[in-house]
Amino acid sequence: MIIRMTxxxxxxERGRITLPKEIRRVLNIMPGDELTLYVRGDKIVVEKSxxxxxxxxxxxxxxxxxxxxxxxxxxEALKDISRRxxxxxxxxxx
Numbered sequence: 001m002i003i004r005m006t007x008x009x010x011x012x013e014r015g016r017i018t019l020p021k022e023i024r025r026v027l028n029i030m031p032g033d034e035l036t037l038y039v040r041g042d043k044i045v046v047e048k049s050x051x052x053x054x055x056x057x058x059x060x061x062x063x064x065x066x067x068x069x070x071x072x073x074x075x076e077a078l079k080d081i082s083r084r085x086x087x088x089x090x091x092x093x094x
Contacts, residue, residue, distance in 0.1 A: 005023060035049060052074070
């Protein structure tokens with residue numbers, strides 16, 4: 001499901017913005033959540049960051065396996081995130 005929403009916000013004197021309540025609600029952004037900001041052309045893109053371990057847990061569900069397999073799976077999830085971030089950086093480069 002694609003949600004389209006446009007909201008104008010002001011930057012305060014310390015360079016901060018407040019995410020409006022309706023945006024936080026729709027994206028389930030809670031206090032303490034991390035967001036990733038990057039520049040794409042002349043736009044600032046804000047994404048909710050997902051902890052790679054949470055992501056792994058959602059993908060695997062309640063599958064149980066030994067500690068070594070879990071370590072390998074976590075390392076692979078971190079590599080995947082690193083590759084995605086590298087692609088984003090390349091996309092932003094002129």
